[in-house]
Amino acid sequence: MKKPLLAVTAVATLVLAGCGSGSSSSGEVRLRMIESLTSPERTKLIKSLIADFEKANPGVQVELISPPLDSADQKITQILQTKKDLDVLEVRDHTAKSFSNNGWLAELPTQDWPGWADLTELAQKKAVEVGGKAYLIPYGFYQRTIFYRTDWGMAKPPATWQELYEAGKKMTSGDRFGYSFRGGKGGADYAVMMISAYNGEALNPEKSFYLKDKRTIFSTPEAAQAMDLYVKIFKEASPPDSVSWGYPEMVQGFTSGVTGMLIQDPEVIKTVEESGVTAWSTAPIPKGPSGYAFQPVGYAGWGATSFTKHPKEAVKLVQFLSEAKQSIAFAKGNSLIPISKQAQNDPQFSQGAWQAYLQAQQDPKQVITIRPVDYPGWSQFIVDSDRDVQALITGKKTTAEVLKSWDAFWTDQAKKVS
Numbered sequence: 001m002k003k004p005l006l007a008v009t010a011v012a013t014l015v016l017a018g019c020g021s022g023s024s025s026s027g028e029v030r031l032r033m034i035e036s037l038t039s040p041e042r043t044k045l046i047k048s049l050i051a052d053f054e055k056a057n058p059g060v061q062v063e064l065i066s067p068p069l070d071s072a073d074q075k076i077t078q079i080l081q082t083k084k085d086l087d088v089l090e091v092r093d094h095t096a097k098s099f100s101n102n103g104w105l106a107e108l109p110t111q112d113w114p115g116w117a118d119l120t121e122l123a124q125k126k127a128v129e130v131g132g133k134a135y136l137i138p139y140g141f142y143q144r145t146i147f148y149r150t151d152w153g154m155a156k157p158p159a160t161w162q163e164l165y166e167a168g169k170k171m172t173s174g175d176r177f178g179y180s181f182r183g184g185k186g187g188a189d190y191a192v193m194m195i196s197a198y199n200g201e202a203l204n205p206e207k208s209f210y211l212k213d214k215r216t217i218f219s220t221p222e223a224a225q226a227m228d229l230y231v232k233i234f235k236e237a238s239p240p241d242s243v244s245w246g247y248p249e250m251v252q253g254f255t256s257g258v259t260g261m262l263i264q265d266p267e268v269i270k271t272v273e274e275s276g277v278t279a280w281s282t283a284p285i286p287k288g289p290s291g292y293a294f295q296p297v298g299y300a301g302w303g304a305t306s307f308t309k310h311p312k313e314a315v316k317l318v319q320f321l322s323e324a325k326q327s328i329a330f331a332k333g334n335s336l337i338p339i340s341k342q343a344q345n346d347p348q349f350s351q352g353a354w355q356a357y358l359q360a361q362q363d364p365k366q367v368i369t370i371r372p373v374d375y376p377g378w379s380q381f382i383v384d385s386d387r388d389v390q391a392l393i394t395g396k397k398t399t400a401e402v403l404k405s406w407d408a409f410w411t412d413q414a415k416k417v418s
Helices: 038-057 069-082 095-100 114-118 121-129 163-171 189-203 221-237 240-244 247-255 267-275 309-323 325-335 341-345 352-361 378-393 397-418
Strands: 030-035 060-065 088-092 137-142 145-149 178-179 259-264 280-284 293-296 297-306 364-371
Touching: 030 069, 030 114, 030 309, 038 060, 038 259, 038 309, 038 325, 060 309, 069 280, 088 095, 095 137, 121 137, 121 178, 121 297, 137 309, 137 325, 145 163, 163 178, 163 189, 163 221, 163 259, 178 221, 189 221, 189 293, 189 378, 221 397, 240 247, 247 259, 247 267, 259 267, 267 352, 297 309, 297 378, 325 341, 352 364, 378 397
Parallel strands: 030 060, 030 088, 178 259, 293 364
Antiparallel strands: 088 297, 137 297, 145 259, 145 280
């Protein structure tokens, strides 16, 4: 385990004015904290946890900043660039690299914090995923499963992508469709998931867009098989307007009774429960022909800024939010896979719709991969690949054209980091 860096030393003579972070004339410490994935219920829950922290730490007050969801990461970046008036922040899997590269995040101590030992192996691994240092403590995970209607004639959930296609096609009739396809923003992620499964054991989970022999996953005949099936699922088992569906629309398709299957994160559990749909269940994501399924785990967490004037208190707040009682409450409130080992004893995470996540974690062929976020072209690929998927499913590009482009892109990326 790596030794923690010393937190940034506060300059005693510096006192921030106004309502920013700092110390009041009475000696009270004021911390400023910002969230990213803002929603009214979530903000309310965070404020209740902050109130518990303030009660346990007299003399420390925390101001929570809750920017609009669509512009939150941009707002956080703008504040970080000024290097002032921010102590604790939400760090997401796709912002951790840039934030740490710019020197905005403090390394969090792990060895002298008892809560570290209570974190699951996955939580510990993801805490140090960027640069091998704990720049954040995850607060929970997003891992996909199949949500499926049990009253639509499906005796058991599809175990493979081929079975999903066949079941979806069978369900499709009139105004009902088998599958909630994601053809809009984020759709390429599902294509990559299928391609990964079809490459099977040849894939390198540590470099998920590459095979163990260093070719890209897009260069193989198996990738073409996966993409051809991907298009068939859209054309033969999905609503025509799902060509432009993003997250909200694909979930709405399932909860409104338009589609019989959906692949999504655990936060959808709460949405489905509140929708009135009663005959439904979950299962691990489908596998490819060789019996493997691959997916990255989405996550975010709490971190401290490298320039906070109150490093001790900022770290203490991050640790407080990450301890068992608080982290389990946060995971429950947001339908997240929890970070605490103690959550395994909680009925919410071991019964019903949550069982599929435990099943997946116990299956060695349901493999967690690492997204290639360290590559310089990652952000550009997210944009380009979604555009390519649109062109593919609307017939403007062929499978061969898309795969050739993606293979060339990631072959070039490998040269840039070698």
